[in-house]
Amino acid sequence: MATGDTRLKILDAAEKLFSTEGFGTSLRAVTGAAGVNIAAVNYHFGCKDGLVSAVFARRLGPLNEERRSLLESAVARAKHGHPPIEAVLESLIRPAVDRWGASDGQLSSIAGLLGRAHSENDPHVRRLVFEQFATTTRRYCEVLASILPDLDDAELYTRFHFAIAAMATTLVDPERVGLLSDGLVDARDMDTMVARLVSFLAGGFLAPPTAVVASASVAKRSAK
Amino acid sequence: MATGDTRLKILDAAEKLFSTEGFGTSLRAVTGAAGVNIAAVNYHFGCKDGLVSAVFARRLGPLNEERRSLLESAVARAKHGHPPIEAVLESLIRPAVDRWGASDGQLSSIAGLLGRAHSENDPHVRRLVFEQFATTTRRYCEVLASILPDLDDAELYTRFHFAIAAMATTLVDPERVGLLSDGLVDARDMDTMVARLVSFLAGGFLAPPTAVVASASVAKRSAK
């Protein structure tokens, strides 16, 4: 077996299983699917967290680069004024979705990986995610702020959080929509899902700013 | 120890731990926090899934009843025409958020429980959740459909899914917004978070319908 082959097999199997089953997937399951020995994980990645980090590093960096490249293209195209918010949201969502698996109609493992990354609560995973996305998040919020000058930064970031949440939940488990709608929505038609996500999020970002008050207690008193 | 006391202690401890740590929390952790013997879980609830079901049954039924009661009040208040969409969304979100813990400024365990319920992928939990929420979901979508006659059912349910995702993610882990915004947003101010959530989701629901095409390939070709 060529050097590096085992390492790659582990990475590929881990990526697929992490994306479908979550990062709690056992190393036994990963190495079983990869057809390699359990001890190989420890040899190549040190420990399980090392494997998780490696899976992230291989995909999430390039993914975010593609997003930012698409984002800057949209910004550049709109020499006068600002790009349409739909283009900004497309640049955020498309790169995660458009990389389909070979032919089985499944979302790529990168989509699931990304969704998992955003919904995981394991401390190690969380730290990795926020490191990976910090720069990208900031740039997106910059561009969005230029489109939505009436929003203060706090509300903008909060809305960005809502957007990430809707996107990530959809990517982690597209079946959820089918269940919720009792079969009415075909969650596998990701082109339609993306289009709906973009229009929904655009509407959300474009909503008038919330009237924010100083503190919670004041908010309660002045609400009525 | 009075009969039923142990059972209640377990339920309370489980609710709190499930809401903060997820349903993967061990029975040892639960019984340790409850101050009872491990074997008591099996005696009172049969098995772990039985405990999870019991925790759900105690809270999620009443929570949904409160939501639907608030929803029907809003519908009734708007004798002519339809209730404002903000009132509908408030009736969905407020009941989960407004039950604060005693004095430590933490979200109630019901909020976390609800968020976990919606983001969990464990099959048993998922089945319970969709059973618990099926009726409520249908009623909300009915009312929303009357407010948004231009949306077809599929898009309406999809948008409802996005709304649940944003709400659940926020409830599971309010700290996430703080991390994302590098400390700019104070996630513990739940009144402000709810207000922002409502206005964001209202904007999303009110967005113009997505132009849907027959198939993914057609969508791609006609996009430009």
Added chain:
DNA sequence: GTCTATATGGGGATAGAC
């Protein structure tokens, strides 16, 4: 109803032969 003790299985990690 409550406890101790234990059965049984799965998890990550490693030592040491090859």
Added chain:
DNA sequence: GTCTATCCCCATATAGAC
């Protein structure tokens, strides 16, 4: 680099004494 064998920990669940 790869493998076997094993260590040790933690999980759920149950049997049986009290």
